Amino acid sequence: MPGGKKETMLQYVDKIADLIAPQVEGLEKDEIRKMIEIPADSKMGDYAFPCFKLAKILRKAPPLIAKGIAEAIADDPIFEKVEQVNAYVNMFINKEAFAGDVISEVIEKGDDFGKSDIGADRPVVVEYSSPNIAKPFHIGHIRSTVIGASIAKIYDYLGFKVIRINHLGDYGTQFGKMIVAYRHWGNKQDVIDEPIKTLLGYYTKFHEEAEKDPSLEDEARATFTKLEHGEPEETEIWQWFRDESLKEFSRVYDMLGITYDSYAGESFYSDKMPRFVKELEDKGLMEEDDGARLVRLDDYGLTPALIQKSDGSTLYITRDIAAAVYRKETYDFYKNIYVVASQQNLHFQQWIQILELMGYEWARDCVHVPFGLVSLEDGTMSTREGRVVFLEDVLNGAVDKTREIIKEKNPDADPEMVEEVAKAVGIGAVVFNELSNYRIKDYVFSWDHVLNFEGETGPYVQYTYARSCSILRNAGEEVVAKAKEGFDPQYLKGESAHALTSLLYRFPEVILEAGEKYEPSIVTRHLVDIAQAFNKFYHDEHILVDNEDEKVAKVAMVMAAQTAIRNGLDILCMKAPEKM
Ligand code: ARG
Numbered sequence: 001m002p003g004g005k006k007e008t009m010l011q012y013v014d015k016i017a018d019l020i021a022p023q024v025e026g027l028e029k030d031e032i033r034k035m036i037e038i039p040a041d042s043k044m045g046d047y048a049f050p051c052f053k054l055a056k057i058l059r060k061a062p063p064l065i066a067k068g069i070a071e072a073i074a075d076d077p078i079f080e081k082v083e084q085v086n087a088y089v090n091m092f093i094n095k096e097a098f099a100g101d102v103i104s105e106v107i108e109k110g111d112d113f114g115k116s117d118i119g120a121d122r123p124v125v126v127e128y129s130s131p132n133i134a135k136p137f138h139i140g141h142i143r144s145t146v147i148g149a150s151i152a153k154i155y156d157y158l159g160f161k162v163i164r165i166n167h168l169g170d171y172g173t174q175f176g177k178m179i180v181a182y183r184h185w186g187n188k189q190d191v192i193d194e195p196i197k198t199l200l201g202y203y204t205k206f207h208e209e210a211e212k213d214p215s216l217e218d219e220a221r222a223t224f225t226k227l228e229h230g231e232p233e234e235t236e237i238w239q240w241f242r243d244e245s246l247k248e249f250s251r252v253y254d255m256l257g258i259t260y261d262s263y264a265g266e267s268f269y270s271d272k273m274p275r276f277v278k279e280l281e282d283k284g285l286m287e288e289d290d291g292a293r294l295v296r297l298d299d300y301g302l303t304p305a306l307i308q309k310s311d312g313s314t315l316y317i318t319r320d321i322a323a324a325v326y327r328k329e330t331y332d333f334y335k336n337i338y339v340v341a342s343q344q345n346l347h348f349q350q351w352i353q354i355l356e357l358m359g360y361e362w363a364r365d366c367v368h369v370p371f372g373l374v375s376l377e378d379g380t381m382s383t384r385e386g387r388v389v390f391l392e393d394v395l396n397g398a399v400d401k402t403r404e405i406i407k408e409k410n411p412d413a414d415p416e417m418v419e420e421v422a423k424a425v426g427i428g429a430v431v432f433n434e435l436s437n438y439r440i441k442d443y444v445f446s447w448d449h450v451l452n453f454e455g456e457t458g459p460y461v462q463y464t465y466a467r468s469c470s471i472l473r474n475a476g477e478e479v480v481a482k483a484k485e486g487f488d489p490q491y492l493k494g495e496s497a498h499a500l501t502s503l504l505y506r507f508p509e510v511i512l513e514a515g516e517k518y519e520p521s522i523v524t525r526h527l528v529d530i531a532q533a534f535n536k537f538y539h540d541e542h543i544l545v546d547n548e549d550e551k552v553a554k555v556a557m558v559m560a561a562q563t564a565i566r567n568g569l570d571i572l573c574m575k576a577p578e579k580m
Contacts, residue, residue: 012047012078012093012505013033013036013047014033015078016036016047016049016073016078016091017029017030017032017033017036019072019073019076020032020049020069020073020089022072023068023069023072023073024054024057024058024065024069026057026058027054027057032049035049035050035053036048036049037049037050039090042499042502044085044088044090045081045083045090045091045092046091046092046093046098046502047090047091047093048088048089048090048091049066049069049088049089049091050062050087050088051063051065051066051069051087051088051089052087062086062087063084063086063087065087066084066085066086066087066088066089067084069084069089070082070083070084070089073089073091077094077097078093078094078097079091079092079093079094080092080093080094080095095492095493095497095498095501096489096490096492096493097489098498098501098505099489099492099493099497099498099501099557100487100489100492102501102504102505102560103487103489103492103501103504103556103557103560104486104487104556106504106559106560106563106564107483107484107556107559107560107563109563110563111563111566111567113507113508113563113564113567114157114507114508114511114564114567114568114571115157115158115159116157116158116159116508116511116512117159118158118159118512119155119158119159119160119161120159121159121160121161122160122161122334123160123161123162123163123331123332123333123334124155124160124161124162124163124333124334124335124336124337125162125163125165125327125331125333125335125336125337126148126151126152126155126162126163126164126165126337126339127148127165127166127167127336127337127338127339127340128144128145128147128148128149128151128152128164128165128166128339129141129144129145129148129149129166129249129253129258130144130166130167130168130169130265130340131168131169131249132168132169132170133168133169133170133241133242133245133246133265134174134175134178134195134196134199134200134203134241134245135169135196135200136196136197136200136388136390137196137248137249137252137390137391137392138388138389138390138391139374139376139389139390139391139394139445140341140373140374141391142374142391142394142430142434143341143371143374143434143439144339144340144341144371145252145253145256145258145391146256146431146434146435146573147339147369147371147434147435147439147520148337148339148369149164149256149258149573150435150520150523150571150572150573151337151339151369151515151518151520152164153570153571153572153573154511154514154515154520154523154571155515157511157515157567157571158511158512158515160334160335163261163262163331163333164259164260164261164262165260165261165262165263165264165327166260166262166263166265167264167265167266167323168242168246168263168265168266168267169265169266170242170265170266170267171265171266171267171269171270171319172266172316173220173221173224173313174203175224175227175238175241176220176221176222176223176224176225176227177202177203177206177207177210177220178199178202178203178206178241179220179223179227179234179237179238180206180216180219180220180223181202181203181205181206181209182202182237184209185202185205186198186202191240191241191244192244195241195244195245195247195248196245196248199241199244199245206220221311224313225313228270228313238267242267246263248392251392252391252392252395255392255395255423255427256395256427256431256573257573257575258573264323264326266316266319268323269319269322269323269326270314270319272322272326273314273318273319273322275322276318276321276322276325277293277307277308277314277318279358280293280295280307280354280358281293283357283358283359285354285357285358286307287304289304290310291310292306292308292309292310293306293307293308294306294307295307295350295354295357297350297353297354300349300353302346302349302350302353303346303350305317305350305351305354316347317347317350317351317354320347320351321351321354321355321358324336324351324355324360324363324366325360328360328362333362333365334365335365335366335367336362336365336366336367337367337369337518338366338367338368338369339369339371339518340368340369340370341370341371341372341373342370342371342372342440343373344368344370345368345370348368348370349368352364352366352368367518369439369518370439370440371439371440372439372440372441372442372443373442373443374442374443374444374445375442375443375444375445376389376444376445377444377445377446394430394445395426395427395430397447398426398427398429398430398450398451399422399423399426399427400422400426401426401447401451402421402422402425402426402429402451402459403418403419403422403426405451405453406418406421406422406425406580417579420577421577421579421580423575424462424574424575424576424577425458425459425462425577425580426451427574427575428458428459428462428569428574428575429450429451429457429458429459430450430458431458431572431573431574432457432458432461432524432572432574433445433449433450433457433458435520435521435523435524435572436456436457436521436524436525437521438519438521439518439519439520439521456528458574460528460531461527461528461531461565461568461569462569462574462575462576462577462580463580464531464534464535464565465531465562465565465566465569465576465577465578466577466578466579466580467535467538468534468558468559468561468562468565469562469578469579470579471538471543471544471555471558472555472558472559472562474544475543475544475551475555475558479551479552479555480555480559482552482555483552483553483555483556483559484556484559487549487552487553487555487556488549488550488552488553489553490553491549491550491553491554492553492554492556492557494540494541495540496533496536496537496539496540496541497537497541497557499533499536499537500530500533500534500536500537500557500561501557503526503529503530503533503564504530504560504561504564506526507526507530507564507567507568510522510523510526511523511571520571520572523568523571523572524572526568527565527568527569527572530561530564530565530568531565533561534558534561534565537557537561541554543555543558
């Protein structure tokens with residue numbers, strides 16, 4: 001291998017393409033690369049090369065072509081065996097050399113294993129969570145929050161410069177109503193004690209009262225106009241509502257370990273509207289409709305987008321246009337990602353189309369990453385019927401349930417440790433569950449599934465991590481130190497060791513794929529695969545054996561698996577407890 005042991009992991013497919021290229025003149029190396037497959041059944045090898053497509057170029061039957069290639073490359077030391085089976089070249093990698101390369105590289109890279117510099121520090125904006133002020137932060141919000149946080153992490157790993165934004169819904173006519181309700185029927189202490197519940201109550205109260213006394217609507221409109229003009233009294237109340245709501249949201253973000261670079265929400269853009277209304281006007285995109293202004297999008301199969309109401313107030317989409325331009329001007333993003341429910345697909349289609357019509361050549365660097373609905377086992381949620389499940393209550397509930405399970409399993413555990421593990425595992429269980437399915441799918445939240453320690457769950461992966469830590473503790477520091485120095489890979493060619501090595505090898509590619517598809521569940525699934533393969537290795541092989549060399553090699557394997565699981569959990573924004 002060029003450079004000896006240092007062959008870095010992603011190059012195996014390259015190397016194989018290099019070997020095959022001279023055998024198939026007329027095909028570029030890059031095309032060959034793309035044709036190389038990973039067989040679903042490991043009996044067909046680690047890699048396979050189908051020759052069907054070559055029949056035309058080489059004017060030979062595919063099995064004959066496969067035979068020729070197999071014979072020509074079989075002697076390369078990267079292979080243990082190369083077989084022709086029908087039209088396929090099946091390649092079995094030299095397990096010993098492979099294990100040596102992969103395991104030593106994982107150990108050497110440690111916390112950097114899985115990271116790359118593909119991003120070359122280019123700025124990527126990831127907007128996620130973005131709840132509405134004075135509205136419940138409920139279980140439905142977990143999706144944008146957790147999927148977005150993980151996508152941001154994935155882009156960190158890929159070497160981009162990530163800017164995390166919470167585009168708070170902190171603006172709109174409803175704030176006029178809330179201020180009016182607060183002035184008529186409100187009380188300061190209630191807002192301080194329970195901001196969201198209280199403010200939501202004001203909103204409901206306003207609507208009840210406005211039915212009886214329609215003049216309240218006018219009062220609310222006038223109040224909102226004052227807010228728009230920056231009148232100090234209205235602004236102060238609004239600012240206070242925002243601060244109190246944010247305090248409540250922040251409790252949840254702290255539990256989830258989520259941070260932001262910016263909380264520039266809708267209100268941030270309120271004074272930047274005129275520029276865009278004018279720009280749309282100047283570019284001849286705007287039409288007047290009964291005093292209101294809109295952009296027609298019929299040519300693109302979309303309904304018209306209302307930009308400005310007849311009373312002059314702007315809309316959600318107007319603020320999103322301003323936000324996109326602001327982000328480009330401020331961060332010069334390479335990509336601008338919005339993790340927002342699929343219910344808003346139309347909004348984002350209209351918005352991108354408008355940006356494009358305005359002539360912004362970066363419009364297609366803006367990406368809406370949609371996701372499906374979450375519902376509860378006993379029926380969907382409904383804010384209207386008051387069946388709101390607060391996200392904070394779900395997270396606390398998960399911690400409580402986990403605490404009970406741990407206490408049951410370990411009645412004498414140290415209470416401080418129980419608390420720490422209950423938090424890491426309980427919250428992690430909810431997060432992992434969230435990231436387990438393709439994001440676009442609707443799913444049903446089920447406690448039994450979330451907290452199962454045996455299934456393909458967060459607790460299962462964290463438990464596997466804790467097991468790897470415990471094996472290393474039992475091995476002792478001296479053996480661990482030796483394993484870091486080097487090991488003899490001849491002990492790592494058993495079937496289960498090889499299966500685990502192959503998964504570790506693919507880990508960086510999996511992160512790249514997850515980034516390209518904005519799909520953290522690809523990492524989640526791979527992590528489950530690694531945990532299962534590790535547990536099989538642990539089950540099939542004795543690790544802490546008498547033979548020192550064998551022990552050191554197997555401990556190296558455990559260290560590599562541990563590293564991959566830790567980094568994988570980090571990508572999912574989960575903690576990796578060392579004891580459980
Ligand atoms: N606040 C909105 C909501 O809760 C989501 C905001 C999405 N982001 C955006 N840039 N429009 O529905």
